[in-house]
Amino acid sequence: MRFRFPVVIIDEDFRSENTSGLGIRAxxxxxxxxxxxxxxxxxxxxLRSFAQQQSRASCFILSIDDExxxxxxxxEIQEALATLREFVLEVRVRNEDIPIFLYGETRTSRHxxxxxxxxxxxxxxxxxxxxxxxxxxVMRECRAYxxxxxxxxxxxxxxxxADSSYSWHCPGHSGGVxxxxxxxxxxxxxxxxENMLRADVCxxxxxxxxxxxxxxxxAASERNAARIFNCDHLFFVTNGTSTSNKIxxxxxxxxxxxxxxxxxxxxxxxHSIIMTGAIPVxxxxxxxxYGIIGPIPLDEFRPENIQRKIDANPFAKGIKSQxxxxxxxxxxxxxxxxxxxxxKSLLDGKIDTLLFDExxxxxxxxxxxxxxxxAIGQNRAICDxxxxxxxxxxxxxxxxxxxxxxxxxxxxxxxxLDRNSFIEAYLMHSSTSPQYAxxxxxxxxxxxxxxPGGTALVHESIMEALDFRRAMRKVDAExxxxxxxxxxxxxxxxxxxxxxREDWVLQAGDRWHGFGDLAPGFNMLxxxxxxxxxxGLDVDGEFAESGIPAxxxxxxxxxxxxxxEKTGLYSFFIMFTIGITKGRWNTMVxxxxxxxxxxxxxxxxxxxLPEFIQAYxxxxxxxxxxxxxxxHGIYKANxxxxxxxxxxxxxxxxxxxxxxxxxxxxxxxxxxVSIDDLEERITSVLLTPYPPGIPLLIPGxxxxxxxxxxxxxxREFNTSFPGFETDIHGLVKETVDGEVRYFVDCVKF
Ligand SMILES: *Cc1c(COP(=O)(O)O)cnc(C)c1O
Numbered sequence: 001m002r003f004r005f006p007v008v009i010i011d012e013d014f015r016s017e018n019t020s021g022l023g024i025r026a027x028x029x030x031x032x033x034x035x036x037x038x039x040x041x042x043x044x045x046x047l048r049s050f051a052q053q054q055s056r057a058s059c060f061i062l063s064i065d066d067e068x069x070x071x072x073x074x075x076e077i078q079e080a081l082a083t084l085r086e087f088v089l090e091v092r093v094r095n096e097d098i099p100i101f102l103y104g105e106t107r108t109s110r111h112x113x114x115x116x117x118x119x120x121x122x123x124x125x126x127x128x129x130x131x132x133x134x135x136x137x138v139m140r141e142c143r144a145y146x147x148x149x150x151x152x153x154x155x156x157x158x159x160x161x162a163d164s165s166y167s168w169h170c171p172g173h174s175g176g177v178x179x180x181x182x183x184x185x186x187x188x189x190x191x192x193x194e195n196m197l198r199a200d201v202c203x204x205x206x207x208x209x210x211x212x213x214x215x216x217x218x219a220a221s222e223r224n225a226a227r228i229f230n231c232d233h234l235f236f237v238t239n240g241t242s243t244s245n246k247i248x249x250x251x252x253x254x255x256x257x258x259x260x261x262x263x264x265x266x267x268x269x270x271h272s273i274i275m276t277g278a279i280p281v282x283x284x285x286x287x288x289x290y291g292i293i294g295p296i297p298l299d300e301f302r303p304e305n306i307q308r309k310i311d312a313n314p315f316a317k318g319i320k321s322q323x324x325x326x327x328x329x330x331x332x333x334x335x336x337x338x339x340x341x342x343x344k345s346l347l348d349g350k351i352d353t354l355l356f357d358e359x360x361x362x363x364x365x366x367x368x369x370x371x372x373x374x375a376i377g378q379n380r381a382i383c384d385x386x387x388x389x390x391x392x393x394x395x396x397x398x399x400x401x402x403x404x405x406x407x408x409x410x411x412x413x414x415x416x417l418d419r420n421s422f423i424e425a426y427l428m429h430s431s432t433s434p435q436y437a438x439x440x441x442x443x444x445x446x447x448x449x450x451x452p453g454g455t456a457l458v459h460e461s462i463m464e465a466l467d468f469r470r471a472m473r474k475v476d477a478e479x480x481x482x483x484x485x486x487x488x489x490x491x492x493x494x495x496x497x498x499x500x501r502e503d504w505v506l507q508a509g510d511r512w513h514g515f516g517d518l519a520p521g522f523n524m525l526x527x528x529x530x531x532x533x534x535x536g537l538d539v540d541g542e543f544a545e546s547g548i549p550a551x552x553x554x555x556x557x558x559x560x561x562x563x564x565e566k567t568g569l570y571s572f573f574i575m576f577t578i579g580i581t582k583g584r585w586n587t588m589v590x591x592x593x594x595x596x597x598x599x600x601x602x603x604x605x606x607x608x609l610p611e612f613i614q615a616y617x618x619x620x621x622x623x624x625x626x627x628x629x630x631x632h633g634i635y636k637a638n639x640x641x642x643x644x645x646x647x648x649x650x651x652x653x654x655x656x657x658x659x660x661x662x663x664x665x666x667x668x669x670x671x672x673v674s675i676d677d678l679e680e681r682i683t684s685v686l687l688t689p690y691p692p693g694i695p696l697l698i699p700g701x702x703x704x705x706x707x708x709x710x711x712x713x714x715r716e717f718n719t720s721f722p723g724f725e726t727d728i729h730g731l732v733k734e735t736v737d738g739e740v741r742y743f744v745d746c747v748k749f
Contacts, residue, residue, distance in 0.1 A: 008053055011063035014040040023126050030135035039284040044087055051090035059099035060144040063470060085116050092119055094267045094456040103236035105435055119664045128648035151447040152220035154440045156208050160200040169204040185621050191209040196496055201436055211434045212427060229365055230378045233409040236442040241359045241405040242268035244391035253278050257324040260306055264293050264694045268358060269327050270686055276683040277659040279316045281309040287648055288514030289541030289641040291568040292334045295446040301343055303350045315657055329354040333692060336527025337373040340383045362392035367458040368502045373524050376410040383412040385426055394445045397577045401441040457578040462498045464578035465528045469493055471634040485592055488531040500550035514539040528576040536632050537570040541641035547632035551724050553595060559609050560591050569690045599624050616723040638713050647706045652702050655682045661700035665748050672743040675711040676677050678703040681746040687730035715742055
């Protein structure tokens with residue numbers, strides 16, 4: 001396999017007709033005849049962005065010869081040195097290993113300060129050796145560097161794909177050949193390319209090792225990732241963190257075990273409760289009226305308060321054994337983090353296993369900004385007894401392909417992980433045909449995070465996220481009293497740089513978050529998660545005279561090629577992953593300005609949302625502001641902010657164990673109940689409104705009046721505003737006599 005990594009030469013004489021130009025071009029020619037590509041440039045341009053070339057170069061050759069250096073005035077020398085040094089250090093912030101050579105005359109080398117010299121792979125002396133000799137020397141260093149890049153599994157896979165072996169094993173497309181026999185298959189092949197298909201192999205290929213028994217190059221990669229993420233064990237998972245969570249649960253929870261769970265956790269955790277037959281007691285997060293989920297207060301974690309909940313639970317009370325697992329969403333959907341050390345010290349030895357669902361937090365290990373606010377990493381507290389797990393979606397914030405996920409394990413001082421029995425749980429949830437491209441992306445995503453490169457990537461994400469927030473405030477300031485969007489976060493924002501992480505710690509009683517009295521230092525907002533608040537609703541749940549429901553804004557953005565992560569009533573959510581670019585967030589700012597302009601002029605929807613109007617011509621002549629007013633009106637009339645908050649904070653009393661209620665479906669012992677008749681009925685299914693996509697009611701719990709009122713509201717809303725429907729998973733939609741009706745599968749009376 002050949003990769004393209006040009007040798008980058010920076011020399012202001014690269015195109016000049018003087019001796020120095022001739023010399024450097026002779027070297028370039030010699031390097032090219034060794035088979036490497038050369039990219040010659042005559043200046044550094046913008047140093048910072050040029051240093052980014054480190055990701056695509058095989059080495060840098062920086063020229064310092066007489067012209068720009070030796071015979072210059074002392075100021076010129078100083079200036080040239082300063083540029084050189086800044087460039088070298090800028091590269092080294094991201095990349096410790098890429099070869100950097102200086103190219104110049106012997107007598108200039110004495111000017112180079114030590115801190116630059118120690119970063120160099122060599123000093124090429126002009127005219128002393130032949131260009132061919134130097135080219136071979138450069139070549140050797142480049143090869144060694146490029147050879148060191150690929151982590152174990154990715155390396156083995158590229159070799160395998162390049163080897164052209166005939167396969168008799170699955171998959172049946174045989175390295176892509178099957179596609180070539182059909183026209184649509186040809187299209188598929190051309191679209192994805194040969195390598196993706198050659199690398200799509202099955203686990204009969206010995207030399208790649210086995211994901212399922214964690215052997216060979218796969219195991220070497222998992223060990224490499226464990227080293228990078230600073231944990232005792234790390235397992236790659238190719239079916240998403242949904243599966244990672246189920247694996248951890250099945251490794252430690254059995255039927256009728258008590259488990260302690262964040263009420264607003266991901267549905268995979270609720271699936272785990274159902275699958276394992278556990279008895280859950282829930283920790284209740286706070287919530288503000290924007291619909292933003294806050295942290296679970298520290299007090300909820302106190303063992304005596306957990307015990308109180310156990311005693312109040314009809315299925316758990318009387319069970320003497322300690323809870324098997326605690327699971328919380330570490331980084332809530334809006335970016336609120338917990339101080340993990342505080343949780344570990346409260347619950348060590350009180351709960352067997354602490355699982356932090358870090359689907360949105362795999363970056364935290366790599367930057368000081370997050371010290372103490374993630375589960376496992378360098379110099380982190382270790383429990384005496386409890387085992388700590390973190391599950392991370394590599395694909396959400398790092399460079400994994402969809403479904404790439406990993407399980408991190410931190411052993412306690414007194415217990416090691418029994419890998420054999422853990423792997424039994426792993427196997428229960430894994431396909432026997434894992435996708436090798438996903439494994440390779442787990443491997444590469446981890447290798448990319450190796451400091452200092454990974455730290456630089458996270459630093460950049462934080463930096464861009466703060467620049468976005470600053471840009472939004474600047475626009476706001478310019479508009480003066482006129483309306484503009486706000487980005488949810490602390491009032492104080494550093495004027496430049498990433499500021500102090502203390503700025504992001506949630507302080508008790510601060511109005512911006514609306515979560516009330518939080519324990520000091522217990523929570524922090526991750527600045528790379530940005531919730532944009534639209535006008536119309538304040539943090540106390542009071543509706544303004546007019547407002548702009550977020551669903552209209554995100555529909556507008558989508559038609560302009562911007563798709564956001566999640567939409568609430570008056571807020572939407574975007575993330576600054578390591579794939580962020582200035583272009584991307586600047587486009588967001590300008591599109592929001594476009595929206596404002598179109599809104600202020602009440603532009604007709606056929607003009608501003610043409611694709612939407614094709615699907616929903618009923619809005620053709622409606623103006624953008626009129627539409628916002630109408631939707632705002634119905635939200636306001638129904639007091640939806642209070643309704644949803646109240647609904648999520650209801651006191652849910654379980655009437656059945658979740659697994660028992662769910663099993664009623666398999667046995668067809670259910671009634672399909674119309675939403676008007678739901679009060680007091682016991683649900684068999686998970687009921688999950690989108691947004692926010694957090695399960696509201698869990699199998700075995702009873703509907704209360706608030707939830708019924710909400711469902712009736714959603715029905716009315718969906719009839720009035722087709723195209724803006726609130727989606728509620730778990731509802732069965734049926735058309736009876738031309739009328740759309742909604743039902744929920746409940747336990748039979
Ligand atoms: C997305 C998510 C998951 C599931 O991750 P996938 O990789 O999509 O399967 C689990 N927990 C939380 C908190 C999530 O947001």
